[in-house]
Amino acid sequence: MLSLVMANFTFTFLSKIENPWFDLLQPIGPLFMVFYFTVFTISIGKEVVYCHIAIFYQWNRLTMWMLNKYTTRYYKKHKKDPPYLDKMSKSQFKLLGWYYKLDPTMRKRLLISICVMWFSWIILTRTDIISGVAHLLENWLYELHPWFAEEVQ
Numbered sequence: 001m002l003s004l005v006m007a008n009f010t011f012t013f014l015s016k017i018e019n020p021w022f023d024l025l026q027p028i029g030p031l032f033m034v035f036y037f038t039v040f041t042i043s044i045g046k047e048v049v050y051c052h053i054a055i056f057y058q059w060n061r062l063t064m065w066m067l068n069k070y071t072t073r074y075y076k077k078h079k080k081d082p083p084y085l086d087k088m089s090k091s092q093f094k095l096l097g098w099y100y101k102l103d104p105t106m107r108k109r110l111l112i113s114i115c116v117m118w119f120s121w122i123i124l125t126r127t128d129i130i131s132g133v134a135h136l137l138e139n140w141l142y143e144l145h146p147w148f149a150e151e152v153q
Helices: 002-016 020-024 030-078 083-101 104-127 129-144 146-152
Strands: none
Touching: 002 030, 030 083, 030 104
8 A cells, every 4th residue: 555655656746847757757657556565565564564463463352352241241131141152153154164174284375375366466456467468469469350350340
């Protein structure tokens, strides 16, 4: 997110300056985001991961506090466990049971592949490589069969 903001700020800043050299950078503009992403990942990646872990820890503590408060009050009133806990554990198992049935090496591989796919998706969508490749493929197909474009119209 920070790399996206920095890339947008760079273009806003460079568009205010009348310089032909900066105008040459316009076609490679989406690569600024990839550059900033790489720099931020190398320089502050560990701190970003630590910040996310701290946020999830606090979220977990707040959720557990709310559940403990609820179950304690329910138990004091009805002298039995709340039925909500059973429903919640069943729904969690339906959603995540397949993941916990995997052996630990497969879980680690799956987690790494999901992270790699997410990073790739961010970079590909931000740099519009997919639309660029589609445009190149369209031009290539047109050069192979120019009569195809006449039939479509």
